[in-house]
Each structure stands twice: as structure tokens, then as C-alpha cells.
Amino acid sequence: MGSELYEPVNVYKPIASDIGIVDGPFEYLTVAGVKMPMPFTTRMTVVRLANGDLFLHSPVAFDEGLAAELQALGTVRHLVSPNQFHYAHIGEWQKAFPGTIAWASKGVRQRARARRVDVHFTRDLASAPPEDWSREIDQALVPGSIFKEFVFFRRNSRTLILTDTIMNFELDKLAQPWRTFTKLSGMHAPRGEIFFGMRIPLWLQRTKTKEVIRKVCSWQPQRIVLSHGRCFDGNADEVIHRIFGE
Ligand SMILES: [Fe+2]
Numbered sequence: 001m002g003s004e005l006y007e008p009v010n011v012y013k014p015i016a017s018d019i020g021i022v023d024g025p026f027e028y029l030t031v032a033g034v035k036m037p038m039p040f041t042t043r044m045t046v047v048r049l050a051n052g053d054l055f056l057h058s059p060v061a062f063d064e065g066l067a068a069e070l071q072a073l074g075t076v077r078h079l080v081s082p083n084q085f086h087y088a089h090i091g092e093w094q095k096a097f098p099g100t101i102a103w104a105s106k107g108v109r110q111r112a113r114a115r116r117v118d119v120h121f122t123r124d125l126a127s128a129p130p131e132d133w134s135r136e137i138d139q140a141l142v143p144g145s146i147f148k149e150f151v152f153f154r155r156n157s158r159t160l161i162l163t164d165t166i167m168n169f170e171l172d173k174l175a176q177p178w179r180t181f182t183k184l185s186g187m188h189a190p191r192g193e194i195f196f197g198m199r200i201p202l203w204l205q206r207t208k209t210k211e212v213i214r215k216v217c218s219w220q221p222q223r224i225v226l227s228h229g230r231c232f233d234g235n236a237d238e239v240i241h242r243i244f245g246e
Contacts, residue, residue, distance in 0.1 A: 003039045004173040010063040012070065015233075016157035018048040021225060024060025027088075030115070038178050042086070043227050045161050046070065047154055049136055053077035057152065057161055058227050062092035076100055078132065080125070082163040083149040084108040086227065091119035101132075106141075106148055125150045140215050143208045145201035151212075153219045160221035160236055166243060168192030168229035189230045194243060213244045 006023035014020040026039035045057040054070055055078040070076055076097045081087035084107040094100055104121035112119050123130070127141045138153045142165050152161040167187035171179050186193040194202065202209045221236035232239050 003041070003175045003178075006041055006043070006173075010060070010066040012046060012066070012073065015223070015225070015231075016154075016159060019154050019157050019159055020046050021231070022046060022060055022066060038175060040178070040228065041173070043225070045225050046073070047133075047137060048074045049077075049133055053132075055080060055133060055137065056093065058082055058086040058163055059089045059093050061089045062096055067093075067096055078103060080150075080152075081105045081108050081121070082125075082151070082161075083147065084111045085147075086163050087112060087119060088117055090121075091117060094119065105150055107146065138219065140212050142198075142212050143201065143205040144198040147195065147198045147201065151216065153216070153221060155219075158220060158222040158236075160216065160219065160224045160240075162224060163227045164195045165198065166192050166224065166226060166239075167195050168226055168232070170230050187229075192226075192229065192232070192239065192243065209244075213240070216240060 009023050009025050012020045012022055022044045024042050024044060027042050028039055029036040042060060044060045047055040049055060052074045054074040054076050056076065057080045059079055077100055079090045079093050079100050079102045081090055081104060083105050087108045090102050094102055101123055102119060102121045104124045109121055129137055129139045136155055138155065139150050142149045142151055147164060149163050149165050151165060169182045169188045171183060171188050174182055182188050185196045217237065217240060223234060224232040224236045224239060
């Protein structure tokens with residue numbers, strides 16, 4: 001059996017008031033300039049801020065129909081790259097919507113330059129949220145060496161928005177050899193796990209990690225949206241405690 005998408009793709013799926021997800025088409029990892037043959041899925045989260053601006057977290061590939069649907073929801077404004085691996089489609093959205101602000105994560109500019117991806121980052125994310133969304137969304141930087149990631153918390157729906165920090169792939173949606181590898185790594189539904197590449201860096205930076213996890217726990221999230229695999233629709237604090245410990 002081949003890999004499966006989270007159908008329907010390129011459609012806004014509301015999860016609570018003023019927040020929803022968009023499942024994207026297949027993506028392919030490129031290693032040393034070589035496109036890997038195994039596809040994987042990724043997901044964008046869209047938050048509608050009180051002023052009508054849309055916050056697009058980890059934008060999926062640009063699609064005309066999706067763009068029209070989002071325009072009906074609000075003004076496409078913030079294009080957010082939460083880590084240096086989720087940025088590849090920001091330039092496409094920037095071209096379609098010239099009034100947008102592209103937010104850079106740590107190391108993403110260098111990565112985009114090295115891979116000749118056409119994107120112009122306008123502002124940098126920091127460990128505290130910018131005024132643009134600080135009343136509605138909080139954020140923190142999870143350490144993890146090159147995998148470090150900005151995580152976000154949508155206050156009114158108590159939604160934690162993660163990218164690669166936790167992965168929860170559904171094994172029956174994966175083709176081999178990813179399925180076996182994912183099974184061995186523990187990063188699969190229903191329990192999910194920390195992305196394997198982050199585990200040693202997080203342990204090496206455990207004081208910083210503890211601080212961030214404490215902050216995430218203080219948010220008391222209800223649900224967790226992930227970029228890869230099945231989201232956690234409830235008991236988010238329980239999931240955080242189980243995965244990161246006390
Ligand atoms: Fe990812």
C-alpha cells in the first residue's frame with residue numbers, strides 16, 4: 001500500500017472559533033540536492049486574528065482555490081516559518097499576496113539561500129510574541145540544535161500549535177520503508193513521540209527544555225495541532241506530561 005493523504009487537501013477545516021487546519025499535498029525530502037522517493041504529508045494551521053488578519057503557520061504549497069477560500073476568511077498577513085524545515089512555500093504565498101509579512105525562524109534564511117528557494121523574510125521570530133499577535137497567541141522557542149522550533153499557543157481556543165517537536169504519524173497512511181522506521185521510532189498514533197532528531201539535543205539542553213515545557217504546561221492547552229500525523233483533539237496536557245515527563 002502507498003502513502004495516503006489527509007483528504008480533502010487544500011481546504012480549510014475549522015477546529016475551533018477562528019482557527020483551522022489545511023492538509024497539504026505530498027511533500028518530498030531533499031537530501032544533498034537529491035529528492036527522496038518517499039512522500040510525506042504536512043499541514044498548515046490558520047488563525048484568524050481579531051483585526052481580521054490571518055496567521056498562516058507552516059504554509060502548504062500555494063493553491064488558487066485555497067487562497068480564495070482564505071481571502072474570504074480574512075486578510076492573508078503573517079506567513080510563519082516555525083523552524084528551518086518548514087518554509088519552502090512561503091515565497092509562493094508572498095508573491096500572491098504582496099502585503100504579507102514573512103516571519104523567519106532560526107537558521108531559515110541560510111537554509112533557503114543554500115537551497116536557492118525564492119523567499120524574502122521580512123521579520124524574525126523571537127522567544128516572546130510580537131505585538132502583531134501577542135494578545136491572542138503566545139509563543140516559545142523549543143531548543144533542539146538545528147531542529148529548534150517556535151511553538152505557538154492560541155489562547156482563546158487553548159490550542160497548542162507544533163510543527164516537528166511531536167510527530168504522530170498514522171502507520172496505515174505510510175508506505176514502506178517509512179512505516180517500519182516510524183514504528184521503531186515511536187512517532188506514531190495514537191501516542192506520538194518527540195521527533196527523533198530532537199531527543200539528544202533536548203536532553204543536552206535539559207535546563208532550557210524544562211523551562212520551555214514548564215511554560216507550555218502553564219498554558220494548559222486543550223488540543224495540539226501537529227504538522228505531521230494525527231492531531232490530539234483533547235487531553236493535551238496529559239499528552240505533554242506523558243511525552244516530556246513531569
Ligand atoms: Fe516537518
